[in-house]
Ligand SMILES: Nc1ncnc2c1ncn2[C@@H]1O[C@H](COP(=O)(O)OP(=O)(O)OP(=O)(O)O)[C@@H](O)[C@H]1O
């Protein structure tokens with residue numbers, strides 16, 4: 170590492186004592202860097218001095234009691250909060266070194282790079298095929314029919330849904346079961362080859378078998394994508410996440426690799442939460 174790189178590296182670390190500092194696995198490339206992020210809805214502050222480094226091609230789980238700011242934080246990563254009136258954001262969100270909130274940042278391009286999967290599966294009222302190909306067509310990633318067919322098959326295979334739907338691609342996405350619909354939404358998200366996939370409680374509306382399927386899928390997808398997922402299920406966080414951040418009242422209380430955090434939480438509040446003593 171050159172002297173310049175070292176100083177830049179060092180200066181990118183927040184002051185000791187801030188939760189982000191512990192998670193510095195040198196083998197992982199940085200995907201998202203957040204510094205001193207504050208967010209207000211009108212007068213009410215929902216995120217307070219959030220600092221975190223999120224690493225590429227890992228699963229990072231966000232946990233914490235209802236209303237602590239997990240969804241708000243996720244929406245800062247692809248500027249979905251812009252769509253909500255009276256939101257004020259301060260601080261830095263960098264993705265691959267580029268300031269997400271810079272005026273010249275193209276929001277459409279940003280949302281292509283940062284896909285999102287919601288709690289309730291929400292396929293478009295279109296065929297299974299068109300659900301997957303809609304965004305790639307919009308972004309001019311495919312034109313010829315053969316290319317589109319190939320992309321649809323690949324995305325559905327990667328989402329673990331191909332075998333179940335290959336003979337009914339023209340049926341409505343909404344005709345699938347809840348778990349299948351969620352995998353369709355994942356196929357739709359990965360069809361544009363994003364860098365990052367945000368998942369906001371992706372399994373909380375699903376049965377245990379569909380949940381296990383999605384958890385397995387996350388494990389496979391992290392080879393290609395950076396995944397940030399919100400969950401209220403501590404076992405799920407422990408199973409799927411390489412890193413976990415514990416949010417409380419808009420702040421990150423603790424952030425670490427999941428094994429360490431669950432085996433040996435540094436902060437009492439984290440321990441109380443993950444052992445179910447509150448929240
Ligand atoms: N659109 C909005 N307008 C005003 N306040 C909001 C809005 N969305 C969220 N908030 C407030 O911001 C705070 C954080 O909410 P957020 O939805 O981010 O929490 P969360 O951690 O995702 O909760 P949950 O686990 O229940 O989904 C809450 O106090 C909430 O009431």
Ligand SMILES: [Mg+2]
Pocket residue numbers: 239240241369
């Ligand atoms: Mg939420």
